[in-house]
Amino acid sequence: MPADGHLERLKREGRIVVVGASLAGLRAAETLREEGFAGTLTMVGDEPYEPYDRPPLSKGVLLSRTTADHTALPRRRNLDADWRLGIAATGLDMAAKRVRLADGEEIEYDRLLIATGVRARPWPHEREAELDGVFVLRTRDDATALQKRLADGPRRVFVIGAGFTGSEIASACREREISVTVAERGAAPLVGALGGVVGEVAAQLQRENGVDLRTGVMVTGLEGDSAGRVRSAHLSDGSSVETDVVVVSLGATRNTEWLAGSGLGAGPRGIACDAGCRAFDIRGIVTDDIFVAGDVARSPHPLFGYQFLSLEHWGNAVSQAETAAHNMLCESVDRRPHMWVPAFWSSQFGVNIKSVGVPSMGTEILISQGSLAERRFVGVYGYQDRVIGAVTFDQARWLPFYEHLIETTAPFPPPFPTVDRRPEGARPVPADFPDPSVPTHGPTVTLSGYSPADRRMTFTPGRH
C-alpha cells in the first residue's frame, strides 16, 4: 500500500530473484533497474554462460559464420546483479519466499521472476540417444558440438522432425553441401505452425534444395556400431537411412520440474499466469510476489478469446519480461497486461519466413498477395470470419499491415482488394492444420485451456 511506503522500500532495498538467465531473464533484469529498482538483484541460470541469443545457433553458427560462444546478448544497461550461473534452481518454498539452488544455497526474495524457459525434447530411447553422433539443438554447447561435427564433413545428416529448427538445420546442411535426410511424421514441414497449404511450399523448397524429405513417417529406431557411433536410422515405412549424424528436433519441454510440490501452478504445459504475468498457485489463486515470463509461461490473451497461450517466441520473451518486471514494481492499478501479438521468423533455404498472430488457430487461408509457386507471398489465416494470423515468404514489409488487421479483429476474408492478388488468392481454402489432439513438435504457439466464454466442454463418464 502506498501509505506504508511498501513499494518504495521494495525498490530501495528489496530482494528480487530472477530464475532463468536467458533472453527473458536478462530483459526483465534490465527493466527492473530501468524502473528504479535499487535493491539486490540475483540472476540464477543453469547454464554456465551469461545470457546469450539462441536464434543464431541454428543459422549463423551452423553455417560457421560465427561461433556459439559469440552469441552473448548485448546489454541495454548495467545490471549490478549477483550472478549464479551454472547452478540450477531445484526448489521453491513459497511460504518462506526462498529459492533453493543445486549447490544447496537458499536465496530469499521479496519478488521472484521465473523465466526458466524450455529445453530440447530428447530422443525418447535413452540408449539410442546416447550414441555418439546423436544431437539436439537448443543450447550453446549443443550448437558448438553440432557445428564441429558438421565441419568434419559427415557423409549424411539425418534430422528427425521438420519444425522450424529441424528445417533450419537441414537448410544449413545443404548450404554446406552436406547430404541430409529429414523425417517428419506430419504431411509436410512446418505443418503444425503454418498448416498444410504453406507446408507444401516448405516441402518443395526442401526438395528443390536437395533435401531427402520423408513425410508421413516416424523414426522407429537408431542403430549404432560396435564403437557406439550412430550408423543408421530405421523408419516406420520399413526403410532405413545410413547416417553418421542424427539431430533430434522434436520440439521442447518446459522447465518446470523444479517447481514440483511447491504449490505453484506449474506443469508440463508451463506455468499459468494472469495477463499481468503473476503466477497462479495450484488452487487457481493468483500470487502477488511470483511472476513468470518467456517460453515457460502460459497466459490468457484477449485477442485470442482469452485462451492461455504458450509462446516459444523470441519477441514474446522480451515483451513479457518487460511487462512482468514493470508489474513487479508497481501498484495493481498501474500494472499492464501482456498483450503482445505473437510473431516469429525463420530463414531457411534462402527464404525469409515471418508470421504474426496465431496461424494455428486458423481454419482457412487466403493467399492475399503474391504466389505460392513463386515462394513469395502473404498468406492470411481466418478463424470464425476474422483475421487471426498471417505468414509471409519474402514479403516481410507487409506484415505490420496484417498485424493491424489482427489487432483490430478485421473480418476474414479481408473485404478489400490487395495489390498483386493472383487468381489463386481469389478465395480462401482450408488451412489444413493437423489434428491438434495429436501431439506434435510443430507449433511454436500452443493453444491450451479454454476461453471463459467457451461452453462446449462436456463431461463424459468413462465406461467400465
Added chain:
Amino acid sequence: MVRVVVDLNRCQGYAQCAFLAPDVFEMHGEEALLYKPRPDEAHRDDVVRAVAACPVQAILMDRSDETVTVGEASDAR
C-alpha cells in the same frame, strides 16, 4: 567488446546495415539477414552507423560493457 542483436521481428530487410557494415551484416537470400553477433572491435564505428541508419531501429548494440564469467560469479558470493 561489441555485442549485437537484431530484432528480426522488426527487421524488414532494408539492407542499410549490410551496406554500412558489410563485414558484420549480410543479406542471405532476398530479405533474410545474417549477422555476426560479436563483431571485431575494428568494425565498431560501422555498427554504430548501421544502428543509426536502420529504418525500423531493429539493431541493438551494447550500452554496457558489463559482463560476467562463471568464475566471477562464484567470487561475487
